Amino acid sequence: MNKNTIFGFVLIGIILIGFSWYNTKLFKEQERERFVRDSIAAVEVLKNAPALDSSALVTVSERDSLSVIRETAPIYKDSLLEAASRAEEEFYTLENDKISVTFTTKGAQASQVLIKNYYTSDSLALYLMKKNSSNFGIDFYTDQQLNTADFNFEKVEQTDTSLVMRLNFSTGSYIDHIYTLRPDDYMMDFNLKMVGMSKFISKNVTQLGVDWKMTIPRLERGYDNEKNYSTIDYKFPGESSIEDLGLRKAEAHADIATKVEWFAFQQQFFSAILVARNNFTNGDLAFKFFPEENPDKNLMTCGANMQVEYIAADVVTIPFRFYYGPNLYKVLKSYDYGFEKIVPLGGWLIGWINRVIIINFFDFLSRYIVSYGIIILLMTIFIKLIISPLTFKSYVSSAKMRVLKPEVDKINEKYPRKEDAMKKQQEMMALYKKTGVSMFGGCLPMLLQFPILLAMFRFFPASFELRQQPFLWAKDLSAYDSILQLPFHIPLYGDHVSLFAILMAVSMYLYARMTMDQMPSGQQMAGMRSMQLYFMPIFLLVLCNNFSSGLSYYYMLSNIITIIQTWAIRKYFIDEDKIYAQLKAKAASAKTQKKSKFQQRLDEIYKQQQAMQQQRNSQQKRR
Numbered sequence: 001m002n003k004n005t006i007f008g009f010v011l012i013g014i015i016l017i018g019f020s021w022y023n024t025k026l027f028k029e030q031e032r033e034r035f036v037r038d039s040i041a042a043v044e045v046l047k048n049a050p051a052l053d054s055s056a057l058v059t060v061s062e063r064d065s066l067s068v069i070r071e072t073a074p075i076y077k078d079s080l081l082e083a084a085s086r087a088e089e090e091f092y093t094l095e096n097d098k099i100s101v102t103f104t105t106k107g108a109q110a111s112q113v114l115i116k117n118y119y120t121s122d123s124l125a126l127y128l129m130k131k132n133s134s135n136f137g138i139d140f141y142t143d144q145q146l147n148t149a150d151f152n153f154e155k156v157e158q159t160d161t162s163l164v165m166r167l168n169f170s171t172g173s174y175i176d177h178i179y180t181l182r183p184d185d186y187m188m189d190f191n192l193k194m195v196g197m198s199k200f201i202s203k204n205v206t207q208l209g210v211d212w213k214m215t216i217p218r219l220e221r222g223y224d225n226e227k228n229y230s231t232i233d234y235k236f237p238g239e240s241s242i243e244d245l246g247l248r249k250a251e252a253h254a255d256i257a258t259k260v261e262w263f264a265f266q267q268q269f270f271s272a273i274l275v276a277r278n279n280f281t282n283g284d285l286a287f288k289f290f291p292e293e294n295p296d297k298n299l300m301t302c303g304a305n306m307q308v309e310y311i312a313a314d315v316v317t318i319p320f321r322f323y324y325g326p327n328l329y330k331v332l333k334s335y336d337y338g339f340e341k342i343v344p345l346g347g348w349l350i351g352w353i354n355r356v357i358i359i360n361f362f363d364f365l366s367r368y369i370v371s372y373g374i375i376i377l378l379m380t381i382f383i384k385l386i387i388s389p390l391t392f393k394s395y396v397s398s399a400k401m402r403v404l405k406p407e408v409d410k411i412n413e414k415y416p417r418k419e420d421a422m423k424k425q426q427e428m429m430a431l432y433k434k435t436g437v438s439m440f441g442g443c444l445p446m447l448l449q450f451p452i453l454l455a456m457f458r459f460f461p462a463s464f465e466l467r468q469q470p471f472l473w474a475k476d477l478s479a480y481d482s483i484l485q486l487p488f489h490i491p492l493y494g495d496h497v498s499l500f501a502i503l504m505a506v507s508m509y510l511y512a513r514m515t516m517d518q519m520p521s522g523q524q525m526a527g528m529r530s531m532q533l534y535f536m537p538i539f540l541l542v543l544c545n546n547f548s549s550g551l552s553y554y555y556m557l558s559n560i561i562t563i564i565q566t567w568a569i570r571k572y573f574i575d576e577d578k579i580y581a582q583l584k585a586k587a588a589s590a591k592t593q594k595k596s597k598f599q600q601r602l603d604e605i606y607k608q609q610q611a612m613q614q615q616r617n618s619q620q621k622r623r
Contacts, residue, residue: 077144078200079170080168081151084153087151089106090105091103091104091111092155092158092163095114096182096184097116097184098115098184098325099116099181099188099325101324102131103163105152105153105154105155106152107151108177110322111129112130113127113128115270118326119468120220121220126270128217128324129214135211135213135214137150138175139208139210140208142201147209147211161180161182161183162178162179162180172196173195174196175194175197176194176195177191177193186331187323188321188322189320190320191317191319191320195315198312198313201310205312208307208318209305210276210283211305211306212274212303214265214272214301215298215300215301215302216267217297218294218298220268220269220467221476221479222479225268225461227289227299228247231244231247231266231287232264232265232285233245234254234256234263234285235260235337235341236259237259240338242341247344250288251286251288251289256282256284259279260279260280260282262337262339263306264323264342266327266342268327269467270324270325270326271323271324271327272323273324273339274321275322276306276308276318278309280306280308281308282306283305283306284305284306285303285305287301326464327342328464329359343462344462345455345459345462350454354459358456358459362375366465372465372466373472373553376477376553376554376557383558384562387449391562395569395570395574456551456555457551461478461547461548463478463548463550466548466550469550473499474549476549477549477550478548479549480494480498480547482496484496492542493545493546498549500553501540501547501552503552503556504541504555505540507555507556508537508540509533509537511562512533516533
C-alpha cells in the first residue's frame with residue numbers, strides 16, 4: 001500500500017472513533033434530559049394528586065425542579081451530596097447600617113438584598129435583589145458535573161459580621177462559603193474554601209465556573225430613562241477604563257477571552273458587582289430587558305458565566321467580593337477598583353468637567369442648601385459667570401457683523417450672478433480684513449461652551465445626587481416631571497406632559513426670536529432661521545419630555561439667563577454706532593496695506609476662472 005492509502009485508512013479510523021464518541025456523548029445527554037423530563041413530570045403528577053397536601057410542596061426555581069419530592073433513583077453518587085440535594089432550605093441574615101443580605105442555604109448564596117435608606121419610585125423599600133430572583137453557583141467536575149447552587153449547605157458558624165455555610169462530601173472533604181459584611185459598608189467579602197476536594201475534582205481541571213443569573217427590578221419612575229442607563233460593565237485588570245455591553249440596547253452579549261477583574265450588573269442608580277480578587281480568566285456576559293408592561297415590574301435579567309483559575313491542593317481558597325449599593329460616584333471611587341467608571345459621565349473632556357467641577361460643586365453646595373433646585377440655579381449662574389468673557393466676545397463679534405451688513409448687501413448687489421461668486425467672496429474677505437472682523441468670531445466662543453452643554457446632558461440623567469429630589473411640581477429631578485397624564489401614548493413624546501420641557505422650549509424660542517436680527521439675510525439663510533426658531537425648540541420639547549426634569553430645568557435657566565445677558569449687553573455695553581465708526585477708521589487705515597498671500601491666490605484663481613469662462617463663451621458662439 002502506498003502512503004495515500006495508509007493515510008486514507010487512518011483518517012477513516014479517526015472519523016469512526018470520533019463519530020462513536022460523539023454518539024455516546026449525545027446518548028448520555030439525551031438520557032439525562034429524559035430523566036429530567038420524567039422527574040418533572042412525576043412532580044406534576046404528585047402536585048395534582050388529590051391525596052397530596054399542596055402545602056407540602058416547596059416553591060423552587062426551574063433549575064431546582066429535581067430537588068422537589070421524588071421517589072426516583074438518586075442523582076448523585078456521593079450519599080452526602082444526595083442528602084444535601086434533598087435537604088430543606090433555610091435562611092440567615094447579615095446586615096449593617098447600609099444593607100441587609102438574606103442568605104439561603106440552597107447554594108449558600110444571597111437570596112435577597114435590601115439597600116437601606118433608599119426607596120423605590122413608589123416609596124417602597126428598595127430591594128436590589130428580590131427573593132428567588134438570583135441564582136449563584138460554582139460549577140466544577142468530579143465524576144459528574146456539579147454546581148453548588150443545586151445543594152443545601154449547612155450553617156456551621158454565624159456572628160454579627162460573618163456567616164459560614166458548608167457542603168460536606170464523603171471522607172471529610174467539604175466546600176465552605178464564607179461571607180463577611182463589615183459595619184457601614186456596601187462591600188461584602190466572599191471566600192470560596194475547598195478542603196480535601198482534590199480527591200474528587202478531576203486532575204485535569206484547571207478552572208472553576210462561576211455562574212450568576214440575576215433579575216433586576218424596576219426602581220425608578222421613567223422606564224425609558226432607567227433602561228437607557230442600565231447595562232453590564234466589566235474591567236480588565238491594569239486598565240484605567242472599563243468596558244460595557246452598551247447602553248440603549250434591548251439585549252446584548254459578549255464573549256470575553258481574556259482576564260477580567262470585575263463585572264457589574266448595573267441599574268441606572270444601583271449596581272450588583274462581583275470582584276474576583278485573583279481575576280476571572282475568561283467568560284461571557286449577557287443581559288436582556290423586560291418590556292415596559294411586564295406585570296412583575298422587572299427591568300432586566302443579567303447573566304454571567306465566568307471562569308476562575310483552580311490549582312489543586314489540600315486547601316484551596318478563592319477570594320471574591322460583592323458590592324450591593326448605589327452608583328454614587330464618591331462611594332464607588334472609595335473602593336479603589338475603578339467602580340466609579342460605571343457612572344456614565346462622558347468621555348475624556350466631558351467626563352473631566354463632570355468629575356472635577358460639577359460633582360464637587362454639587363457636593364459643596366449641598367452641605368449648606370437643602371433644595372437641589374436652588375443648587376442647579378446657583379450652578380447655572382456660576383457657569384454663566386465663568387464663560388461670560390466668551391459670551392461678551394461673541395456678542396461684540398455679532399455686533400460687528402451686524403453693522404457691516406449694509407456693506408455686505410452692496411457687495412451682493414454688485415455681483416448677483418453665480419459666475420461672480422469667487423469675486424464676491426474676494427471682496428467680502430477684503431472687507432472683513434480691512435475692518436478686522438472675523439467671520440468665525442461669534443462661533444468660536446459658542447463652540448467653547450458646547451462641552452459644558454454636553455457635560456450637563458450627561459450629568460443630570462446619571463446623577464445619583466438628584467435621585468428623588470423634589471423641586472416645585474417635579475417629584476424627582478432625575479426623572480421626568482408630569483403635570484398631565486395622557487390617556488394614550490404619542491410616539492417619541494410619551495404619555496405625559498412635562499412642564500419643564502415646555503418652559504425650556506418656550507425660552508429657547510424667545511431667545512431665537514431675540515437673535516434673529518444677528519443672522520445674515522438671504523434665501524439660503526431662511527431655512528436656518530426657521531430651524532433655529534421652530535424646529536429646534538419643538539425637537540428638544542419632544543426629546544426632553546422623557547428626560548430628567550433637572551436637565552430641562554437647567555436648559556430653561558440657561559436660556560433665561562442668556563436672554564437677560566443679551567439684553568444687558570446690547571443696552572449697556574455695546575454701541576453699534578461707535579463700533580461702526582471704529583470699523584470705518586480701521587478700514588481707512590488699511591487701504592495702503594498690501595494684499596495677503598491668500599488674497600493674491602484668490603485673485604489668481606478668479607482670473608483663471610474668468611479666462612476659462614471667456615473661452616467657453618467663445619466656443620459656444622462658434623457653434
